[in-house]
Amino acid sequence: MKIPKHKNPCFDCGALCCKGVAVPISTPRSKSDWDEIRWLVAHERVQVFKDHENDWLVEFMTPCEKLDEKDACKVYSIRPKICRDHEHDECVKNGEEAYHKIIFRHLEDVDAYLAKRELKKLKRKK
Ligand code: SF4
Ligand code: SF4
Incomplete structure (x- = not known):
């Protein structure tokens, strides 16, 4: 049986999930892990995020060539x-x-996040 168009969960989405390639990465812990994320997101159409299940992924925002x-x-x-x-x-x-608990699209996003986190740590120590 064909699902009516408006009841299709993918109706009107624009195939978001076919427009990027997300690859799992390790949870960033060290200074060099964070620097690697800065490097990744310094590239065009590359983003890094922590998803709703707390997994970290790098996503290359490039559409699948099999989309019409x-x-x-x-x-x-x-x-x-x-x-x-x-x-x-x-x-x-x-x-x-x-879906995205944290998302970085630019190098500056990572720096701002780390600066904020550092500030929070300092406040907790006081
Ligand atoms: S992101 Fe993919 S699975 Fe989700 S609604 Fe859009 S097309 Fe469907
Ligand atoms: S092959 Fe490409 S267009 Fe088809 S479902 Fe997979 S990602 Fe989407």
Whole structure:
């Protein structure tokens, strides 16, 4: 049975999940981990985030070449397993909690976050 268009959870989304490649990275702990994040997000269309499950990922914002002009998958029946397994109720559009707990899009975002965190630490010590 075909789902009515307006009841399709992906209706009107614009295929957000097909427009980037997110790869898990280790939780940043050391100064060099944070510096690596600064380097990553100094590049165009690269962002680093902590998701709603507290996993850290680097995302390259580049659309899948198998999307057509209407944002539909041109290879739907043979799409990769990672696409088949993608849960639309926990995705960047429909996730119940805020999907990105922390997100850095530019080097300056990382510096501002670290400065704020340092300030909080100092306040706690007083
Ligand atoms: S799974 Fe989520 S992000 Fe992907 S197309 Fe559907 S609603 Fe959009
Ligand atoms: S193969 Fe299809 S479902 Fe998978 S990312 Fe590309 S367009 Fe999306």
